[in-house]
Amino acid sequence: MNPALWYRRCLWLGTVLCLVVVVLGAYVRLSDAGLGCPDWPGCYGHLVLPADAVTRDSAQLAYPERPIEAGKAWREMIHRYAASSLGLVIVLATLLAWLNRRDVHQPVILPAVLLGVVIFQGLLGMWTVTLLLKPLIVMGHLLGGLTTLGLLVWLLLETRRSGKALQPARRHIPWLAVSGLVILGMQIALGGWTSSNYAALACPDIPTCQGQWWPEDSNFAEGFVLWRGLGINYEFGVLDAPSRVAIHFAHRLGAVATFTMLLLIGLRFRARSQAAALRWAATLVLGAVTLQVLIGAGVVWFGLPLTLATAHNAVAALLLLTMINLNHAASFTANRHPA
Numbered sequence: 001m002n003p004a005l006w007y008r009r010c011l012w013l014g015t016v017l018c019l020v021v022v023v024l025g026a027y028v029r030l031s032d033a034g035l036g037c038p039d040w041p042g043c044y045g046h047l048v049l050p051a052d053a054v055t056r057d058s059a060q061l062a063y064p065e066r067p068i069e070a071g072k073a074w075r076e077m078i079h080r081y082a083a084s085s086l087g088l089v090i091v092l093a094t095l096l097a098w099l100n101r102r103d104v105h106q107p108v109i110l111p112a113v114l115l116g117v118v119i120f121q122g123l124l125g126m127w128t129v130t131l132l133l134k135p136l137i138v139m140g141h142l143l144g145g146l147t148t149l150g151l152l153v154w155l156l157l158e159t160r161r162s163g164k165a166l167q168p169a170r171r172h173i174p175w176l177a178v179s180g181l182v183i184l185g186m187q188i189a190l191g192g193w194t195s196s197n198y199a200a201l202a203c204p205d206i207p208t209c210q211g212q213w214w215p216e217d218s219n220f221a222e223g224f225v226l227w228r229g230l231g232i233n234y235e236f237g238v239l240d241a242p243s244r245v246a247i248h249f250a251h252r253l254g255a256v257a258t259f260t261m262l263l264l265i266g267l268r269f270r271a272r273s274q275a276a277a278l279r280w281a282a283t284l285v286l287g288a289v290t291l292q293v294l295i296g297a298g299v300v301w302f303g304l305p306l307t308l309a310t311a312h313n314a315v316a317a318l319l320l321l322t323m324i325n326l327n328h329a330a331s332f333t334a335n336r337h338p339a
Contacts, residue, residue, distance in 0.1 A: 007100060010092050037129065040126045045059055086148075157325065177330045180285075183257065184323055199239070200309065266283070267286070
């Protein structure tokens with residue numbers, strides 16, 4: 001067996017699976033199926049939702065406060081099955097990286113970090129259910145999934161570029177590319193906070209909010225309380241309208257800042273870089289950020305249709321990947337062609 005070859009295959013499979021898991025997670029959350037199974041890791045005490053009436057009745061008796069809704073339960077379980085499969089693939093990739101550790105191009109520490117992130121992500125998945133959709137945990141679960149995806153793609157890019165000729169002896173990433181990635185991460189976190197607090201339609205009009213450029217009926221202090229104690233069921237949200245307006249409006253302001261920053265970064269790298277890979281990476285960023293803004297506006301304009309809202313999450317993940325690709329490409333070309 002060739003560990004390097006199977007390591008690359010695991011990374012490819014893991015990347016595809018992780019993207020599926022991220023999109024499925026968004027679909028589960030947006031379709032209000034986050035508590036479709038009131039327990040973890042099973043569903044009403046079973047690894048497969050009971051099909052026969054007798055077993056289902058006994059399962060229902062164990063959780064009388066949560067009537068079985070088969071559609072929501074199955075959506076949640078399919079997401080868990082996919083996430084578990086991803087975890088196994090990452091465990092295998094980490095093992096293969098360790099077996100191939102004598103190869104000078106084989107990273108070992110970063111795959112181990114990836115495995116640690118996935119383990120913590122599993123805990124966040126459990127707490128999402130047991131802590132009744134607490135917004136801080138839901139947002140953390142989203143960020144953990146995207147962190148997993150980002151690490152997988154970075155490692156995959158390493159396998160594609162690390163053996164190429166003219167690799168610089170020392171690699172660094174330009175501060176402009178790093179700052180764009182940080183700002184995008186903050187905006188994604190804001191999006192997760194907006195979604196987990198059910199604030200996506202707090203401003204039903206666009207470009208204004210509640211008919212105002214700066215909504216007077218907003219409560220930022222209450223909207224951004226991160227921890228409200230235990231035992232609260234956050235399904236469908238617990239905040240009042242002014243708090244949700246504040247969250248939604250903050251997300252809009254973040255979207256404007258992020259779009260402006262990524263637009264400038266993409267144009268700058270396209271204009272000043274002589275490396276074809278870096279110019280192409282910048283083009284992908286420009287395309288993805290434009291598409292994301294259009295979908296975000298459409299989510300509000302059309303009243304949060306499930307398909308479009310899920311697409312908004314999916315394109316956010318793709319935009320993150322384009323920024324990671326830009327940072328990675330810049331790390332190979334910055335020494336020869338400074339941006």
